[in-house]
Amino acid sequence: MSSMTKSDCKVPEKINYKEYWNIAYQKTPTEKLGWFEEKSLKTIELIQQTQLPKDASILHVGAGTSTLIDDLIAEGYTNQIANDLSEKSLVDLKNRLGADASKVTFLVDDLTNPTKLDKLAQVDLWNDRAVLHFFLTEAAQKAYFNLVKKLVKPNGFVLIAVFAIDGAEKCCGLPLQRYNETMLAESLGNDFSLITSFKYTFINPFGGERPYVYTLFKRIDV
Numbered sequence: 318m319s320s321m322t323k324s325d326c327k328v329p330e331k332i333n334y335k336e337y338w339n340i341a342y343q344k345t346p347t348e349k350l351g352w353f354e355e356k357s358l359k360t361i362e363l364i365q366q367t368q369l370p371k372d373a374s375i376l377h378v379g380a381g382t383s384t385l386i387d388d389l390i391a392e393g394y395t396n397q398i399a400n401d402l403s404e405k406s407l408v409d410l411k412n413r414l415g416a417d418a419s420k421v422t423f424l425v426d427d428l429t430n431p432t433k434l435d436k437l438a439q440v441d442l443w444n445d446r447a448v449l450h451f452f453l454t455e456a457a458q459k460a461y462f463n464l465v466k467k468l469v470k471p472n473g474f475v476l477i478a479v480f481a482i483d484g485a486e487k488c489c490g491l492p493l494q495r496y497n498e499t500m501l502a503e504s505l506g507n508d509f510s511l512i513t514s515f516k517y518t519f520i521n522p523f524g525g526e527r528p529y530v531y532t533l534f535k536r537i538d539v
């Protein structure tokens with residue numbers, strides 16, 4: 318994490334993140350959440366770029382109620398795992414999917430202190446949109462990247478889309494660690510090769526501009 322710039326904001330003390338996120342999902346319908354995307358077009362483009370087969374295992378970390386899951390089911394992907402710290406978000410996602418929920422595995426667990434995720438079989442694709450940037454301590458970031466390294470298969474992919482270095486300093490009332498592709502590459506280490514990266518300005522449901530960096534890495538060790 319040597320080249321990381323520290324977030325300007327202080328980590329809130331004694332915050333119960335599980336409760337925090339559950340309340341966020343209780344208070345606000347999915348389409349009004351600050352991070353809601355009707356279509357996750359950039360993520361879908363990158364998943365297509367991997368050329369993974371439709372039965373590839375895709376782990377969505379901090380999936381929340383993302384409509385990406387519905388769209389990938391519609392495209393024929395059969396092996397998706399939706400993780401989140403908030404059980405409320407995953408219950409909402411499950412209810413929205415209806416009969417299609419049987420095509421998804423739901424896993425409530427903390428990426429920074431995993432008790433179930435760390436027991437998963439390795440996956441073909443790790444997908445994170447708007448999650449890693451909430452982890453502000455070195456311990457939390459280390460736990461996250463250790464889990465990536467444990468869970469991604471050789472020749473598998475890591476797709477991380479987080480707030481760009483010139484992006485907003487807060488999201489959902491929480492301070493953020495912002496990134497560029499070099500910081501992500503350093504944290505992943507030499508076993509992962511950067512396939513592509515680009516900046517993308519997400520327009521949130523209230524018209525605000527939120528610059529993200531999208532990165533796709535491939536695991537190259539064997």
Ligand SMILES: C[S@@+](CC[C@H](N)C(=O)[O-])C[C@H]1O[C@@H](n2cnc3c(N)ncnc32)[C@H](O)[C@@H]1O
Nearest residue numbers: 338352379380381383401402403427428446447
């Ligand atoms: C800004 S939302 C993004 C949701 C989704 N990825 C999307 O793009 O719509 C961040 C998500 O990360 C989840 N999250 C936060 N901390 C987490 C943790 N430690 N482990 C797992 N999920 C977490 C939150 O509950 C929330 O659903």
